[in-house]
Amino acid sequence: MAIKSFQGKRTNTTPKSSEPILVSDYMTKKLITFKAEQPIEDVIDTLITNRISGGPxxxxxxxxxxxxxxxxxMKQISESRYYNLPIDKNSTVEKAMVKQVETIDGNMNIFDAANKFLQSKRRRFPIVENGKLVGQISQKDVLKAAMKLKGNNWK
Incomplete structure (x- = not known):
């Protein structure tokens, strides 16, 4: 008796050419933003209420x-504690914010963005187009993209 193959018909399949996954596919577009003249206490309250770690x-x-x-x-709180005073009512976002902001291009591959996160030790990058803020990508957004692609060929 002969051995029969149960593999089925073999065909030459060409691998699918997949489009790269872009930052713009996973960035957050509805952002909580702050104004330079806002008091620090408002920012702290917003961060706690919305469970976020910062914002543009x-x-x-x-x-x-x-x-x-x-x-x-926290630097503002620490300084006020040093002088044994409450947080200064005149302490605004403009005095505490980082002005030199690194951004990411929305057309960047999500895995290149992951590499940029690792190199810079940042938690989030704003995305700017034509001088306007259009979104933000966080480390968590990159992780979500990776989980969706689990089992696929990563390019």
């Missing part, structure tokens, strides 16, 4: 002018 600072034209984080707010 924009002007009236929605142009990115800085970024503020929990760490920036």
């Amino acid at each position: 600072v924009v002007n009236d034209k929605n142009e990115l002018i800085g970024i503020i984080s929990e760490g920036d707010c």
